Amino acid sequence: METTWYLVLSAFIFAIGVSGVISRRNPLVVLLCLELMLNAGNLALVAFSRMHGGEAGQVFALIVMVIAACEVVIGLGIIVAMYRNRLPIDIDEMSELRG
Amino acid sequence: MSATSYGWLVLAFPLAGTLIIAFGWRVLPGRVPGWIATSAIFLAFLSSIGALLDLLDRSEEERQLVDTAWTYASTGNFKVGLEILVDPLSVFMCLVVSGVSFLIHLYSVAYMGGDRGYARYFAYLNFFVFSMLLLVLAGNFVILIIGWAFVGAASYLLISFWYRRQTAVAAGIKAFVINVIGDVGLVIAAFLILDNVGSLDFLPVFQTAHDHFATNDSTIVWACLMLLVGAFAKSAQLPLHTWLPDAMEGPTPVSALIHAATMVTAGVYLIARMHPLFELAPTAADIGAILGCATLLFAGTVALVVTDLKRVIAYSTISQIGYMVMGVSMAAYSAGLFHLMTHAFFKALLFMGAGSVIGAMAGIQDMDRMGGFRRAMPFTFVTFAIGALARAGFPGTSGWFSKDEILAFAFNRGGWYAVLGVLGYVGAFLTAFYSFRMVFRVFYGNAVPEAVELESGHVAHGEPMNPMTGEPEDTDVGFPGPEHHVAERAWPMKAAMGPLALLAIVGGYVAIPGVDNVIANFLEPVFADSPLAQDEPSTGAEWLGLVIGGAISIVGIGLAWTIYLRRPGTTARLVERYPWAHRFLEHKWYFDEAYGALFVRPFATFGSFGRRVIETDFVQGTIVGGATGVVRVSTSFARAIQTGYLRAYALLLLVGVAGLTLYFLINSS
Amino acid sequence: MWFEDVLFFIAAIGALAGALGVVILQNPFYSVLSLVCHLLGLAVLFLLLNAEFIAAAQVVVYAGAVMVLYLFVVAYIGGADEPLRPESGGIALFGPVFAFCVAVELCIAFIASGLKALNTDGPDVGAGFGSPGAIGELLLTNFLIPFEAASFLLLVAAIGAVVLARRRRGLES
Numbered sequence: 029m030e031t032t033w034y035l036v037l038s039a040f041i042f043a044i045g046v047s048g049v050i051s052r053r054n055p056l057v058v059l060l061c062l063e064l065m066l067n068a069g070n071l072a073l074v075a076f077s078r079m080h081g082g083e084a085g086q087v088f089a090l091i092v093m094v095i096a097a098c099e100v101v102i103g104l105g106i107i108v109a110m111y112r113n114r115l116p117i118d119i120d121e122m123s124e125l126r127g
Numbered sequence: 128m129s130a131t132s133y134g135w136l137v138l139a140f141p142l143a144g145t146l147i148i149a150f151g152w153r154v155l156p157g158r159v160p161g162w163i164a165t166s167a168i169f170l171a172f173l174s175s176i177g178a179l180l181d182l183l184d185r186s187e188e189e190r191q192l193v194d195t196a197w198t199y200a201s202t203g204n205f206k207v208g209l210e211i212l213v214d215p216l217s218v219f220m221c222l223v224v225s226g227v228s229f230l231i232h233l234y235s236v237a238y239m240g241g242d243r244g245y246a247r248y249f250a251y252l253n254f255f256v257f258s259m260l261l262l263v264l265a266g267n268f269v270i271l272i273i274g275w276a277f278v279g280a281a282s283y284l285l286i287s288f289w290y291r292r293q294t295a296v297a298a299g300i301k302a303f304v305i306n307v308i309g310d311v312g313l314v315i316a317a318f319l320i321l322d323n324v325g326s327l328d329f330l331p332v333f334q335t336a337h338d339h340f341a342t343n344d345s346t347i348v349w350a351c352l353m354l355l356v357g358a359f360a361k362s363a364q365l366p367l368h369t370w371l372p373d374a375m376e377g378p379t380p381v382s383a384l385i386h387a388a389t390m391v392t393a394g395v396y397l398i399a400r401m402h403p404l405f406e407l408a409p410t411a412a413d414i415g416a417i418l419g420c421a422t423l424l425f426a427g428t429v430a431l432v433v434t435d436l437k438r439v440i441a442y443s444t445i446s447q448i449g450y451m452v453m454g455v456s457m458a459a460y461s462a463g464l465f466h467l468m469t470h471a472f473f474k475a476l477l478f479m480g481a482g483s484v485i486g487a488m489a490g491i492q493d494m495d496r497m498g499g500f501r502r503a504m505p506f507t508f509v510t511f512a513i514g515a516l517a518r519a520g521f522p523g524t525s526g527w528f529s530k531d532e533i534l535a536f537a538f539n540r541g542g543w544y545a546v547l548g549v550l551g552y553v554g555a556f557l558t559a560f561y562s563f564r565m566v567f568r569v570f571y572g573n574a575v576p577e578a579v580e581l582e583s584g585h586v587a588h589g590e591p592m593n594p595m596t597g598e599p600e601d602t603d604v605g606f607p608g609p610e611h612h613v614a615e616r617a618w619p620m621k622a623a624m625g626p627l628a629l630l631a632i633v634g635g636y637v638a639i640p641g642v643d644n645v646i647a648n649f650l651e652p653v654f655a656d657s658p659l660a661q662d663e664p665s666t667g668a669e670w671l672g673l674v675i676g677g678a679i680s681i682v683g684i685g686l687a688w689t690i691y692l693r694r695p696g697t698t699a700r701l702v703e704r705y706p707w708a709h710r711f712l713e714h715k716w717y718f719d720e721a722y723g724a725l726f727v728r729p730f731a732t733f734g735s736f737g738r739r740v741i742e743t744d745f746v747q748g749t750i751v752g753g754a755t756g757v758v759r760v761s762t763s764f765a766r767a768i769q770t771g772y773l774r775a776y777a778l779l780l781l782v783g784v785a786g787l788t789l790y791f792l793i794n795s796s
Numbered sequence: 797m798w799f800e801d802v803l804f805f806i807a808a809i810g811a812l813a814g815a816l817g818v819v820i821l822q823n824p825f826y827s828v829l830s831l832v833c834h835l836l837g838l839a840v841l842f843l844l845l846n847a848e849f850i851a852a853a854q855v856v857v858y859a860g861a862v863m864v865l866y867l868f869v870v871a872y873i874g875g876a877d878e879p880l881r882p883e884s885g886g887i888a889l890f891g892p893v894f895a896f897c898v899a900v901e902l903c904i905a906f907i908a909s910g911l912k913a914l915n916t917d918g919p920d921v922g923a924g925f926g927s928p929g930a931i932g933e934l935l936l937t938n939f940l941i942p943f944e945a946a947s948f949l950l951l952v953a954a955i956g957a958v959v960l961a962r963r964r965r966g967l968e969s
Contacts, residue, residue, distance in 0.1 A: 034841070036906060039899045044815040098950055106960060
């Protein structure tokens with residue numbers, strides 16, 4: 029199998045993640061779709077690393093995983109804080125930036 | 128000290144007086160502002176005398192001194208500075224202005240007592256004298272125009288001094304508007320002169336005028352006509368005279384100062400000062416003479432029927448200035464200025480006497496309600512009668528000498544000027560008649576209740592009200608005070624009227640034809656360059672004129688005596704027989720109505736149209752509304768994007784990424 | 797070899813199915829489970845790409861720890877079922893459309909580009925490729941700074957989470 033297939037797969041997973049971020053209203057599911065997008069990036073990185081024959085891409089993917097973990101932690105912390113303050117768990121309710 | 132230093136002092140004292148009173152009015156008690164103002168003018172008068180003495184010390188050729196305080200603008204070969212010109216003409220005017228102003232200030236110290244705006248009055252009065260002196264001492268057109276404008280402003284401030292009185296405010300505005308018309312004329316004339324001669328300083332302009340203009344060149348004629356517009360607006364001549372009778376709304380000393388002795392003579396001074404230009408434009412000078420003559424007849428006829436005491440004197444002022452304007456337009460400069468001086472004396476005296484009578488009448492100015500004050504107010508009666516005799520040109524008074532000197536000049540010039548002379552004598556007859564109409568109606572006849580009260584030693588006291596409309600008023604600031612002052616009771620008023628009465632009698636003796644000619648000799652250096660002025664009538668012709676004038680005045684006084692004393696009721700019969708004439712004269716030849724229809728109403732209509740349509744619909748609606756509407760519409764798109772929904776923002780990001788990727792794809796293939 | 801291709805397709809379809817499940821399923825609990833399935837599919841793909849350590853890290857860290865964390869939060873909060881057709885129809889309609897456009901554009905970029913390397917399997921790599929030893933060596937030599945920065949970031953995130961989610965005395969009724 030060629031690198032191209034992995035890349036095409038990565039593109040589709042990314043697209044699915046993006047559409048999820050836009051269409052879902054539950055912030056938990058939005059975060060999950062964010063994870064999808066990060067994973068698609070990881071897949072592309074590892075595919076390129078195999079194409080070049082060097083492990084730099086894999087190291088990069090490792091770091092991305094670390095970042096994803098941190099981001100999930102903070103995002104979930106925010107959602108828990110929202111829940112504690114009796115705010116509705118709905119992204120559309122957070123519209124204070126409305127101009 | 129040189130004459131120019133005295134000149135600066137003359138300007139400095141009244142200005143200092145104004146500033147001290149204006150800034151310190153809270154701490155100056157009682158009548159102190161009045162005394163400060165009076166002493167400021169007295170010091171100015173002394174400085175004028177100093178300047179006079181210094182000028183007399185010099186030889187005749189060196190009597191035109193210029194001094195510049197600082198230069199305003201200096202570009203290329205054009206320079207304008209704060210310059211005064213001290214020469215016989217300006218010193219003469221300074222003496223007249225400061226002398227008569229001093230006496231009027233003295234009178235006002237008592238007359239305005241009790242008025243809540245006492246300090247404000249004296250600050251304004253000093254400012255007026257400062258402006259008038261600035262005008263007279265000006266050495267170039269710029270300072271002249273500045274003084275001219277200040278004088279107009281001071282006149283407005285003083286006419287509407289009792290600012291809560293509607294009629295006074297309207298009169299002040301009317302005076303100011305007409306004065307501005309004159310200012311415009313003056314400025315246009317200055318432009319024309321600057322354009323053609325290249326300088327605004329008086330002496331260079333006068334000395335080189337004949338190099339730049341041919342006689343009766345259209346430019347110089349227009350410049351002189353514009354100067355006439357300025358002069359006529361300030362001196363209340365036809366057709367810009369309508370403001371002066373209404374200006375009687377101001378306090379009586381203001382009328383004495385501004386509208387008798389000083390401001391209205393500024394036009395005469397202007398024509399005399401600009402005489403080299405006027406002699407280059409005989410057309411303009413002739414127009415000035417004709418209008419001056421028309422004015423004196425017009426005002427004389429109206430003064431026959433007006434019943435308000437101050438307005439009779441106002442119309443007489445217009446008429447007398449008509450004489451002066453006619454005189455200086457015909458190159459009878461020293462005669463015209465001599466009449467200016469004597470007129471200042473007797474007109475100020477008449478106004479002061481009128482103020483005393485009005486005080487006795489508790490503010491009422493209508494002659495129909497006056498009578499028989501002779502026994503109650505002897506001092507006022509004597510001084511008033513002296514003033515009236517001088518005005519009528521009774522033989523022996525100063526007015527006789529001055530007025531008939533002008534008419535003698537007219538006959539000397541010959542040609543159609545003789546017609547003006549004849550009309551001048553007709554006017555003199557009218558003057559004599561209405562002068563004594565005033566005297567007989569106010570002081571003779573049956574004593575009215577106010578006079579009876581005064582005889583028993585008690586000044587009448589009425590309800591405060593507007594003398595023209597009868598509206599009730601109060602005596603707080605903005606209206607006249609509660610006190611009424613009569614000359615017999617207040618020594619400053621007597622001290623002011625006395626010297627003026629004396630001057631009204633003996634003031635003429637400085638220019639007895641054939642004996643001495645003090646004024647003409649003194650003013651000669653100024654007018655030495657005028658060939659027409661050198662052409663003086665002979666002594667015999669002048670004496671003939673004096674005799675005719677004296678006879679006419681006696682006839683006029685006699686006619687007044689007959690109508691008002693011997694056969695009372697004659698006027699009522701005349702009014703019955705010629706009602707239309709009476710109405711025509713009473714409405715002042717319908718000038719006010721004509722101006723109202725021609726100018727005031729169209730402008731008022733345009734103004735309300737502007738407010739309703741142009742301002743509201745056009746500016747507010749279209750321009751302002753349109754501009755804000757365009758902004759609002761064009762930003763509504765940007766506002767629509769700011770929904771506040773995170774998902775919408777994410778979608779926008781996505782759309783942007785898709786677009787960019789497409790762009791790079793297309794570009795790279 | 798041929799079973800590598802078969803394995804690839806199975807793993808790919810599993811990953812795609814998991815991804816679609818995350819987006820489509822209403823119950824957030826099921827979405828989390830669907831993501832776990834997707835992560836496992838990706839781990840298989842990583843193995844096919846000779847990235848052993850990354851595959852292991854994916855399973856242990858990602859699917860193991862992070863997703864469990866997610867499950868805890870979903871259990872705490874609950875999470876109501878959303879209707880499939882949300883009220884704000886416009887946004888939800890255009891999202892997938894434009895996402896599909898981006899995917900198509902990327903595919904065009906990959907497939908139609910002239911890069912020859914994309915059409916190959918990649919060079920022959922030795923046995924140590926992708927092993928923990930090789931990754932570790934790189935982390936401590938060439939990529940030391942990103943490594944340290946990432947650990948610092950983890951510290952910050954841990955503190956941040958504690959601060960965000962602690963109970964504030966007196967502010968809640």
